[in-house]
Amino acid sequence: MDKKLVYSLNEGSSEMTEILGEKGANLAEMTKIGIPVPFGFTISTEACSRFYENGGKMDPAVRAEICAKVSELEDVTGKNLGDPENPLLLAVRGSAPVPMNGALKTILNLGLNRDTVNALEKMTGDKRFALNNMLDFLASYSSLVMGVDEDKFIDLYTQKSGQFCTDKDDLLSIGELEDLEEEYRNLIHEETGADVPEDPIEQLENGILALLRQWMSPDVVSYRKIRQIPDEPGEAITVQAMVYGNAGSSSxxxxxxxxxxxxxxxxxxxxxxxxxxxxxxxxxxxxxxxxxxxxxxxxxxxxxxxxxxxxxxxxxxxxxxxxxxxxxxxxxxxxxxxxxxTAQAAVRTAVDMVSENLIDRKTAVLRIDPVSIENLLAPRFDPEQEKDAKVIAEGIEASPGCACGRLVFSAEQALQLHQIGEPVILVQKDTDAEDLAGIYASAGIVTQRGATTSHASGAARAMGKACVTSVGDDLEIADDLNSMQAGDKTYYRGEYISINGFRGRVYEGQIHMIPPDLSGDFGKIMGWADEFRTMKVRTNANTPEEAKQGMDFGAEGIGLCRSEHMFYQGNRLQLFQRMILTEDPEKRREVMEEIKQIQRADYYEIFTVMEGFPVSIRLLDLPLQDFLPDSRRELAAFAEEADLSVGSVQRVADSLRENNPMLGRRGCRLCIMHPEIAEMQTEAIISAAIEAEEKMKRQVDLEIVVPLVISVHELNTVKEVISRTAQKVMKESGHKIEYRIGSMLEVPRACMRADALAESVDTFSFGTNDLTQMMYGLSRSDTAGLISEYIDQGIFPNDPFKTIDREGVGKMMQRAITLGRRVKPNLRLGVCGAQTGDQDSVQFFQEIGINYVSCSPFRVPVARLAAAQAAIRLGSGKDE
Structure with a gap:
């Protein structure tokens, strides 16, 4: 039996989105359950595939099935296509397998011509109605099929009416509408050298072909790339009988x-x-x-x-x-x-639907986009500051959230500032599909026109951006897109403004943010997530405050405490600089003792905050030159303040500088070349753990991790320093503690030698940021533009620094795990990198047997939810 290519709306179901597109499948489902839907049919995605396989030509089998379905539609409606007495008029729309709101065009009133428009007038008794619908048809048909810029039709209407408006009191006269129809037709002929065909069958075939071609048009391809929508299976097309909301006061x-x-x-x-x-x-x-x-x-x-x-x-x-x-x-x-x-609505809806017995708790957990809940965790405006802030515009609260950023007026301007790390607020008259990249790059969006269901508000809600629409005349954007007028004041591009998407307000300047209050439905969802997930979630924390924040968000330990970050506070940087720039051994020991006491106090607080949860402390892992003063003048000023010789300080500084410091003396190499640093850190860690155990009357769960290892000899050299120093501290205190030694796997060679490394350690922690950089030969900090271009060209499916590269980095991780657990079956495995908050990456980590992921405090709930969803999808989650 030949494959079916065109389906009546009473022949499909919602399960057929890959065949009928989302729109067509849902129309079929509604028809099946008795919802009043204008009857019609859907041309399948298979027909789209055949169209491109045939070099952009209609498959004869598709044409034959369309003709049969048109006849069926005529029978159902009692109208005939092209009938000058009782014409069938059609709405023809693209239908993708996933939502592509606003990207796929529509032809309305297909079947209108000079004869059928008269019939429409006779049937309704309203010539104005018939003429308005003819204008819609001419504009929608010629813009899609013939390539006429739709804005030119809007300009013609505006010139005729004085304002683009269809309010009843401002309708054009019949004579003006007739003149406008001729102007539309003249425009089409001037732009294309052709006229809109009178034959409805020709209109329908041309419309279907144009809709098929739009799937690979530059705008639609760009839309799909931004939203990561695949090319296959293609586009379906729905054809339905027209119904009219502009048929009078009862419509x-x-x-x-x-x-x-x-x-x-x-x-x-x-x-x-x-x-x-x-x-x-x-x-x-x-x-x-x-x-x-x-x-x-x-x-x-x-x-x-x-x-x-x-x-x-x-x-x-x-x-x-x-x-x-x-x-x-x-x-x-x-x-x-x-x-x-919004994230707030998603959480409440999921919880409510569980109580209404519409869904179960697993489904509720799967319903929440992990990334979207970051909106619930993001800071809001300090109400005291917001109260005193100057409101420069008010509109509709289209998408919740608060944002501050530099003022821009186009998607291009937004992208330029975003690429250099600046937050931006995009202000436009309105937005469409072409602005998606700019919306994505913005912290918030403001539009003059639109409402809660406009393109801007829908896109902003989907991306988790704050949005205020319909500010109207409160803001007037200059034609050169370099400034805007608000009241009697001009605001220029690059100035800061703030927006509150919860209240629909735009403010002058920056407003301080405060953390949100999380409870209620959010707590229920996260509780259910924790019931189902099997992978642990830890936090990255370098200070006691960060550790507490991570615990407040549900972390089950610290997966990465970065020692180097502890030296960036207060006078610590200068102390560390004195340590590395001082040639006198006695003075260096004095400084190191001071640093050790500071670190010991920090570690003690972290251990007490964590209350027995695991704490993984990574030894120093930054090039020493990163701690040096930036210029010779600053170096001289430092030497004077530290009472050191400028010459000696300059000599030591010159010896530390490297052309490629991220591949130089960093990580465990520092511990080997400067064992006194590793000794100092180990003393601080162990003595703090001893003090914390004595204070808490419970055991500290401690891991000391050696960074950037490439060989087992290297690892054992540092391990010997740690073990010897730890034994010395415990002997002096008379208090013995248990601790584990781990290794960071951040270099491909370490992954290839994981079996040898596993002999010497208890834990592996994959640093996926460095591992991805070294596997790709790409700097994470310098290649954002290149990666974006690669994604646009289809070379990369996504950003490998955001979503784990399963085929490269992932396979390297799998090899390391196989080798390591062959030696130690109970080897503890963790991941700390930017991908730990990404849903697809967390599912991969679940698949390969990772024990825990570690991320920044605010991303802990994201990772908890993603881990639960991974466990549920893989069937490894706990039962309800």
């Missing part, structure tokens, strides 16, 4: 979410416009009304919509977004999909 269009996507409250949330088209709402041309107002104006329709949302939630067991049209009092659902939501 309208709107969008609805089954729950509030900002808070998660169980109430209908959305907007509605009377006597309007969906494009009116999407462009933010008119200000829509809230659904609650629609309930007063159309109570029966509102009740029906509410009932349908309940059905959709029961069917899909998730918060649903739907677009709908009311045509002369009759409700139609045009599409549905999983509703976007």
């Amino acid at each position: 309208g269009t709107g969008v609805v979410l089954s729950r509030d996507p900002t808070s998660g409250e169980k109430r209908l949330y959305g907007e509605f416009m009377i006597n309007a088209k969906g494009s009116d709402m999407q462009r933010g041309i008119r200000t829509p009304m809230e659904l609650s107002i629609m309930g007063a104006a159309f109570p029966d329709v509102y009740d029906r919509l509410k009932h349908i949302c309940e059905i959709l939630e029961t069917q899909y067991r998730d918060l649903q977004y739907a677009e709908f049209t009311v045509q002369k009092g009759k409700l139609y659902i045009l599409q549905t999909r999983r509703g976007r939501r």
Whole structure:
């Protein structure tokens, strides 16, 4: 039997997104469960594949099935395509397997021509209605099929009406609409040398071909790359009978979410416009009304919509977004999909749906995007500072969160500053799919137009960005995109502003941030996550304050305490500089003793904060030159303040400088070349552990980790210093403690010699940042632009410093684990690197048997949730 290529809406289901696209599959599902959907059919993704296999030509089998489905649609509707008395008019839309909101275009009113527009007028008795829909058809058809810039149609309408508006009191006269139709047609001919075809069959075939071609158009390809959407299986196309929200005062269009996507409250949330088209709402041309107002104006329709949302939630067991049209009092659902939501709403919705018996706890945990919950952990504005801050604009609170950044007015400006590490706030009239890269690079977004369902707000919510829309005339952006006017003051590009997406406000300058208060539903989700996960989550902490913060966020120990970071506080840097720049051995010993006491106090506090949880302390791992004064003048000033000879200080400093310090005297090499540093650190660590055990009356769980190891001889040299010094301290104190020695695996050679290293240590900790740098030969700090270009060209599937490279770095890790556990089956394995907060990376770590991951304190909940999801997906999680 030949493979089916085109499906009627009553032939599919929501399980067929790979075949029908998300839109087509959900239309089929709604048709199956009795939701009122305009009838039609879906051309499958297989037809898209055949189109490209055939060199951009329609497969005859696809054409034959489309013809059959058009006939079926004519029978169902009682209308005929091209009939001058009772014409069938069509909406033709792209349907990707995953949401691509705004990226795939639509043709409306396909089938209109000079004859059928007259029939539409006779059927409705409204010539203005018929002409307005003809204008929509000419614009949507010619922009997609013939390549005419859609903005030029908007400009023509604006010139004719004085303002781009379709409010009832400002409608163009019939004569003006007729003139505008001719202007549209003239524009099309001038731009293309051709006219829109009169034959509806030709219109349909051209429209389908154009929609298929758009899948590989530059804008759509760029959209997919940004969102990491694969090329395969391609695009499906839905064809449906038209329904009209602009058919008079008993008609309208709107969008609805089954729950509030900002808070998660169980109430209908959305907007509605009377006597309007969906494009009116999407462009933010008119200000829509809230659904609650629609309930007063159309109570029966509102009740029906509410009932349908309940059905959709029961069917899909998730918060649903739907677009709908009311045509002369009759409700139609045009599409549905999983509703976007903020992190706060995602958590509340998941918890509530468990209590409503719609989903179980595992499903609730899987529903939360781990990265998105960083929004819950991000600082908010200090209310005292915000209270006194100058408000320069107010709009709609489109996406929650607070952000401060430098003012920019285009995606290009945002990307430029983002690449040099500057936070930015993107301010534009509105946004579309072409601005996604700029939105991604921004800390927050402000738009003059739009509403809670506009492109800017939807994209911002999806990316976890603060967003304020519809600030209107409060802000006026200059034509040169270098400044904006707010009231009587001009704000220039690069100045700081702050935005509060919770309140819809834009402020002058910077406002101080404060940590959030986490409890309630968030605590429940994290508790469920901890029940299911098997991998431990530790925190990176270099100070007692960071250790406490990590514990507050649910860390189960410290996976990385970086000794070098302890020297960047207060007068410690100068002390360390004195230690490494002093030639006199006696003076150096005095300074080292002072440093040891400082570190001992820090380690003691860390041990007491951790209350017996594991603490992994990495010995010094930075080139000594990183601690040197930056210039000769600063070096001389240091020498004078430290009462040292400028000449001797300069001599020592020159001996420490290296052309490539990250591949020079760092890590364990420092311990070998300067064993006194390793001795000092070990004394501080062991004596602090002894004091903490005596204070807490419980055992300290201590790991001392040797960094940047490349050979077992190197490791054993440092291990001997640690062991000898530890024994000396314990003997002097009369208190024996247990501790483990571990090795960082950050160099490919260490992974290849993991069996030999495992003979000498109890733990391996993979430093995936360095390991990725050395495997790729790429500097993590200097190659952001190159990596971005490689991703754009398809050379890299993603940034290897954010998502673990399974095929290269991952295989090296697997080899090291196999070799190490062959020698020591119970070898403890950890990972500390930027990838520990990435969902895909954490799942890989779960697969290869990692015992724990370690990340910054604020990412601990992210890693906990990602670890739980990995365990659930791999079937290794604990049962409910």
